Every structure is written in C-alpha cells, then in structure tokens.
Amino acid sequence: MFDNNQIFAAPLAGVTDRPFRRIVRQFAPDARIVTEMISCHSLVGGHKNCLRNFDRYDDEGAVGAQIFGADVALMADAARILQDAGAKWIDINMGCPVPKVATRAGAGAFLMRDHRLAGDIMRAVVRAVEIPVSIKTRLGWDDSHKDWRELIDIAADCGVSFAALHGRTRAQLYVGPSVSPDVHGCPIPVVANGDIKYADDVLRMAQLGYCGVMIGRAMLGRPWILGELAGRPGPNNVGDVVRQHLEYSVEYYGARTAVPMFRKHAAWYSAGMPNSAEFRIKVNRITDADELRAAIDEFWGCDLAA
Ligand SMILES: Cc1cc2nc3c(=O)[nH]c(=O)nc-3n(C[C@H](O)[C@H](O)[C@H](O)COP(=O)(O)O)c2cc1C
Numbered sequence: 001m002f003d004n005n006q007i008f009a010a011p012l013a014g015v016t017d018r019p020f021r022r023i024v025r026q027f028a029p030d031a032r033i034v035t036e037m038i039s040c041h042s043l044v045g046g047h048k049n050c051l052r053n054f055d056r057y058d059d060e061g062a063v064g065a066q067i068f069g070a071d072v073a074l075m076a077d078a079a080r081i082l083q084d085a086g087a088k089w090i091d092i093n094m095g096c097p098v099p100k101v102a103t104r105a106g107a108g109a110f111l112m113r114d115h116r117l118a119g120d121i122m123r124a125v126v127r128a129v130e131i132p133v134s135i136k137t138r139l140g141w142d143d144s145h146k147d148w149r150e151l152i153d154i155a156a157d158c159g160v161s162f163a164a165l166h167g168r169t170r171a172q173l174y175v176g177p178s179v180s181p182d183v184h185g186c187p188i189p190v191v192a193n194g195d196i197k198y199a200d201d202v203l204r205m206a207q208l209g210y211c212g213v214m215i216g217r218a219m220l221g222r223p224w225i226l227g228e229l230a231g232r233p234g235p236n237n238v239g240d241v242v243r244q245h246l247e248y249s250v251e252y253y254g255a256r257t258a259v260p261m262f263r264k265h266a267a268w269y270s271a272g273m274p275n276s277a278e279f280r281i282k283v284n285r286i287t288d289a290d291e292l293r294a295a296i297d298e299f300w301g302c303d304l305a306a
Contacts, residue, residue: 005202006212007226008164008191009033009219011066011091011136014264018055019248020223023241025061027227027234032062034136034214037093037101037108040069040078051253058086064134068093070106072120076128083129089161090129094118094137094151097170109170112141115154122158132161136193136214139181142171149186156187164214167194174217184209202229221268239300242269246292255289262292270299 009016009024011034021033036052043053057063065087067078079090093101096108103110111118126133135155140146152163163186167178178194189211196205197218205213218225223241224234235241245265249258266283270276279299286292 007229008214010214010216011037013037019252022248023223023245027224031226034064034066034091037066037068040067040074043078044074056085062088064089064091066091066093068107072124075121076124079125079128083131089132091134091136094135095166097173119154119158122160126159134162135160136164138166139169142169152186162189164191164193182208221271242296250289259289259292
C-alpha cells in the first residue's frame with residue numbers, strides 16, 4: 001500500500017459510496033479508495049438510517065474506511081467494527097472544515113488545533129486494530145497555524161502508517177490553489193491531495209517527496225480518471241458508465257432514494273456536453289428509475305438492454 005506512485009480516490013461525502021467505488025474499480029482495479037466519512041457515533045450506535053453503517057468491504061479491493069469524531073473510545077470502537085467489516089485500512093479524518101464537524105463536534109479539522117486529543121485518538125485507533133491506520137489532514141488551521149509537519153510527527157509516534165495531506169488550510173475550505181509542500185524527511189509516507197488532475201501533477205508530487213496522490217473532485221463525472229492516471233483506457237461510451245452507475249445505485253439504495261441521489265452524478269457526467277443544461281433540468285424532475293434510464297439512454301444515445 002505504501003509503495004511509490006500510488007493513486008488514491010479521496011473520501012468524498014455523498015460521492016464515494018459503494019456504487020461509486022464499484023465504478024471506479026472497473027477502470028482502476030488496484031486503486032486505493034477511501035469511503036465517505038463515517039461518524040463514530042452513528043456507526044457504533046448502529047444508526048439504521050445510514051446504510052453505510054452496514055457496508056461490508058470483504059468483496060472490495062483496497063478500501064480504507066474513514067472515521068470522524070472526537071471521542072477517543074468511540075473512535076477505537078468504530079475502527080474495530082470497520083476492520084471486522086473487511087476494511088483494508090482505517091483513515092482518521094483530521095481535515096473536514098464544515099462547522100458541523102470541525103467546530104460543533106470538535107472533530108475533523110479541529111483536531112489540527114488540539115494535537116493532544118489528535119494523538120490520543122490516533123494512539124487508541126492504532127491499538128484497536130491490526131490493519132494500517134492513516135490520517136487525512138490539511139496544512140493547518142489557517143495561515144498563521146500551518147503546523148502539518150508537527151501533526152505528522154505525532155502521527156508517526158502514535159504508529160500511524162501514512163498521511164494524506166491536502167495543500168490548503170481549514171480557513172481556505174476548498175477555495176484558492178492547493179499548495180503541496182515538500183515532504184522529504186517526513187517520518188511516514190505522505191500522499192498528496194488537492195487539485196491533482198493530470199499525469200504532470202503526479203510527477204510533480206513525486207518530486208516533492210510524496211509516495212502517491214489522492215484525487216478528489218477530478219473524479220466527479222470522470223470516475224475513470226484514476227485508471228487513466230495509471231495508464232489504463234477510459235470508457236468507450238460514457239453513457240454505459242452512467243447507466244451502470246445508476247444500476248449499482250438502485251441496487252444499493254433502492255430506486256426511491258437512488259433516483260434523486262443520482263441527479264448530481266447525472267449533472268457531473270453531462271457537464272460541458274451539448275444540451276447538458278436541458279438534460280439537467282429534465283433529470284431534476286424525474287423520480288422514476290425507468291424514466292431516468294430512458295433520459296440517460298437518450299442523452300448519450302446508448303441502450304444497455306440492447
Ligand atoms: C463534496 C466533497 C465531499 C468531501 N468529503 C470528504 C470526506 O468525507 N472526508 C474527507 O476527509 N474529505 C472530504 N472532502 C475533501 C476531499 O477529500 C479532498 O481533500 C478535497 O476535495 C481536495 O482534493 P481535490 O482538489 O482533489 O478535490 C470532500 C470534498 C468534497 C468536495
């Protein structure tokens with residue numbers, strides 16, 4: 001997992017669910033893919049309204065389950081549950097900037113401000129499982145607190161196996177360029193994250209000392225990008241991918257939930273194509289799976305059933 005030039009799919013809440021991961025793997029079977037962030041409270045509490053609390057990962061390839069929370073014991077319990085469910089590694093979220101997570105819950109990016117709590121969580125999670133543990137973090141809280149290196153040193157002391165580093169601060173959210181620092185000399189391997197889209201970016205990150213890259217938003221509407229970066233071919237017909245993704249989503253969530261959830265994917269897949277605005281408006285009104293199938297087939301001119 002920690003050889004050089006590894007390509008990871010970033011955790012994206014609302015996106016890197018099981019159906020999406022299946023699609024990514026069709027183009028990049030070896031990709032390391034991180035799940036959407038999973039609340040330790042929701043997981044340990046077995047909250048039934050959250051399907052991913054019941055995911056099993058045995059039949060998936062290299063999938064890391066990402067947890068978030070601020071409760072040391074619950075984070076350790078959550079890690080154990082996910083290990084038992086077949087996750088190949090546990091990733092601790094130390095970068096999520098949204099207020100619900102970072103300020104109200106004292107989790108995610110807040111852990112960059114509280115290194116003692118961050119250390120306690122990392123140590124407890126590492127002790128709780130036999131699989132590797134990683135962290136995903138940012139440069140720091142804001143421009144005056146870019147202490148990513150300190151956190152990575154603590155992570156190494158706690159037995160964390162590797163870190164993913166997003167080249168923005170918490171204050172930057174997702175705005176402005178991501179600037180990845182030189183990581184030569186870090187005590188554990190570091191994966192670069194932030195605005196990585198092209199083979200050139202991958203090369204540049206290797207030169208800065210990163211052991212791999214983690215792709216986030218560039219996967220939206222282009223789930224084959226990880227495969228392409230690894231030198232594999234993209235799809236012959238995007239419409240076939242869209243239909244397959246929809247079928248996986250219907251299978252997983254059921255049509256009632258899957259159809260509205262799929263609108264954002266339909267928008268990303270069609271972005272920049274002729275008549276995409278009309279397609280989006282049409283799809284946003286559709287509530288029935290067969291109607292959505294027909295709209296996709298019409299837009300991309302394909303028919304999986306044929
Ligand atoms: C819609 C969305 C959802 C995200 N969800 C998560 C998440 O669940 N856990 C996490 O650590 N980061 C999350 N992120 C951050 C990404 O993993 C990544 O760090 C960020 O998008 C920068 O990488 P990129 O420029 O390649 O997109 C999310 C970002 C977006 C845009």
